[in-house]
Amino acid sequence: MNKQNLATFDPQLQEMIRKELDRQESGLEMIPSENFVSMAVLEALGSVLTNKYAEGYPGKRYYGGCEHIDSVEELAINRAKQLFDAEHVNVQPLSGAPANIAAYFAIMEPGDTILGMDLSHGGHLTHGHPVTSIAKIFNFVRYKTTPEGLIDLDNLRSMAQEHKPKVILVGYSAYSREIDYPAIQEIANEVGAITMADIAHIAGLIAGKQMNNPVPIFDVVTTTTHKTLRGPRGGMIMCKQKYAGAINKSIFPGFQGGPHENNIAAKAIAFKEALEPEFQNYARQIKLNAKVLEKKFQEFGYKMMFGGTDNHLLLVDVTPQGLSGKEAEKALDIAGITLNKNMIPDDPRSAMDPSGIRLGTPALTTRGMKEMEMEQVAELIRAALDNHKSEEKLLEVRNEVHALTKKFPLYPELV
């Protein structure tokens, strides 16, 4: 076995990691699906649990030597159940897309119809975008938001009556409003559909009791664990007991092989962190910070989609500022502010060069930034957008960004 550490064995790679750490430390991370994990989560990810094969589930494995792995996985499951009030939890999905795909196969047959939100209105690729492989297997019918940015329940009801879907899917990756789960469940009951929610973006806000929780109501709920939930990169499925067997079989042996138990241990740590009362303050602050951005953007006259935000993110059409989403992303990148270009509802432009930008507050809130800093962040965004043609001005903004982030050290243990 190689006995050298990373620094001596592979300084080339270590330097790449150091540069990425420096980028994360010195910039303003505003991609709403990103966050910064704790040292305890990092430690579990780098633990010897990565060495172990454990196909199967606790108590029913295809390999020997799983007694400690079983304890780890059971701990993660029990903490997730407590956190979300779930009847059944599968912590093995490798990430959000595999979780969604496995869930579809657990509750549908090929050719079945599923009603999901249009991508440009905030849905996700795995919610049936035609470019995905699953769109060839299931019949995705897409609903949209109203011009005011709401989910039109009357329209959803008539679409459900017309298409008789096997599944109604909610939960979005670029939508900034709350979701009325009981109302959706009522529509599903009327047409005999299974309800599914993908809460990947808002799981931390739900765990922190700042947004409605679909888990006790809906049949199946999928999530990632690395966004607002602030755990390791990974996925999870929660469901009613009646779907437990189908969900488990769909994950393994249906789609995946050996679970990544180092990752599952890191999930268990993130769930313990999210069960602490302090996490509720964190989730509350994410929303307060997003509201400050909303207020400032209103002052600037920015065109916010869905009329603003109830969660951690904002979707802004930057066309009136005289640039595309791609140009805005690039200018902000030069200024040290990281976010992503994004389609706006019924975007006339393409996905690679759309009209909007999507930004959020979970990562900056983890650093300890509050309302006062958000006011400054909004001004920095405006300065970058207003000066997007001047590299010199963008670099001046970058200096201000560095001065701000210096006050909020991220991983002092690692520098």
Ligand code: DSN
């Ligand atoms: N890629 C994630 C996001 O940024 O929203 C969703 O999978």
